Amino acid sequence: MKRTNRNFRIGCHIVLILVSLIILIPFLLLLSSSFTEEQTLIAKGYSILPREISLEAYRYLFGGAGNIVRAYGITFLVTAIGTSAGLLMTVLLAYALSVKDLPFRKLISFLVFFTMLFNGGLIPTYMMYTNVFHIKNTLAALIVPSLMVNAFFVIIARSFFETNIPKEVVEAGRIDGCGEIRIFFKVVMPMSLPIMATIGLMIGLGYWNNWTNGLYYITDKNLFSVQQLLTEMVKNMQALQSGELAGMDPSTVQNLPSTSLRMATAVVSVIPVMLIYPIFQKYFVKGIAVGAVKG
């Protein structure tokens, strides 16, 4: 009896170590390749441990390659603006919907929830943003479409406010003569930091990782985000393989990102995510629990 339990536990460790390896090895491959000397990489291919260590790709990345540094700048800017605006809009709406006797509360909640069940799809959305709002090749194209306010986060935040903000506290604020907006910023928000952190991180991750808005709306290289730059690099390597570039000017082909540089760009794009991961994990696992229960 005891013995089977122990064997079972050892089995658990073995399986989980194997799964961890399956997850981690691709990361190692990416990391090592970015640190490997270019010629070795071309001759021997990507490897799990670096063969000839070289920092050339990183030197190039942070030094000369203007468009990569620029792309990081764009991504940071878009993430900062989008996340703060999106988070603020989300919690304000969620708070309003948590006010129990608000007239039309049910109707508004339904209209928000309905967007999770039904949507117009890519083409009408694309047509509206390009033909009506003319956001093609503007910074707004990376910030506004689809990422700012997500009904799911509104619902999570609303249920947090409903269950965790005591009515008495809000009432006390009203008796003191505070306006509703002041009550929200002075009383409710300081009590809601965990949920704001969770939702802020999710929105921020969405912006940082987004590549579809760039794909749909941006053709101007000056506005490329990191993810879009990486997508373009993939297109270039495909083009090289399929020989589409055979007729191209040799100098252009030479200027195409080298193998290790591509990997280094990918590595650097993951670093900010890894840096916030510990905070993320702390709030995120709780957030997952809330999300799963509430659906």
Add this chain to the structure above:
Amino acid sequence: MHTTTHKKANRKKMRRYLPIYFMALPALIYIFINNYIPMGGMVIAFKNYKFNKGIWGSDWAGFKNFEFLFRTKDAWLITRNTLLYNLAFIVLDTVIAIALAILLNEIRSKRCKKFYQTVLLLPYLLSMVIVSYLVYGFLSPDQGFVNKTILSSLGLQGQNWYAKPEIWPFLIVFVHLWVIVGYNSVIYLSTLVGIDKSYYEAADVDGATMWQKIRYITLPNLKPTVITLCLLSIGRIFYSDFGLFYQVPLNSGTLYDVTSTIDTYVYRGLMQSSNVSMSSAAGVYQSLVGFVLVLFANWVVNKISKENALF
């Protein structure tokens, strides 16, 4: 008399609530623009869209676009691919994620548990672009780990994996699992942690085996979470992760037969062949059938266990 006081009270109430509506306004305007206007734009699928005439100026086409769409073999292909992949995902996600959650729950050492959990959640944080780079690291015909290290050490010829449709159904499923299973297992784990320990103690007293405990205590307790997650997935069964089917196969044309889904079809229609009318018909087909499926899934759950229904 009565009505005036009532009105007064109402007006007072509205004045009190005005700031609250004001707080809700920015997000509501955003949702109206980003989500509701495009719903109206769906009429484009019923029009013979001409760029210079715009959506409203173009001539009506009735159901012509849908007729054309369903006469192509693409319609069948993208529907089949979207549905079959999603079915595979739903079954495998659930089974593997639960298995991993049970294993994680058995780990006593806090530090080990934390380590496994950290690693398992990692892929969920990556964009599909990065995932496509990771896959490329293995499958690149020229420098990939599979060709250059594994196959060449076995003395075998390297392959151009991006031109081999037969391996991609498995690859897509594997990559999907790689990304999502850890996330799902953490969700299940958070349910497992909440199960009352005394059930297990009682089972131990009765001399229950490991498997009996899993079968009769763990799994029944996971049922609500399983239903919720499956319900969400079934509601999304007509949708696919655009990145998984577009970025990971590097948009390779030879793979379209096994990697085209409704989402990639709509995108290609918009960007590449500029066949907007037909791909917007595909978009409407997706939205409508998807909507019906959510309602249906929710109705079924309402019948079998009401408390797990979404609405």
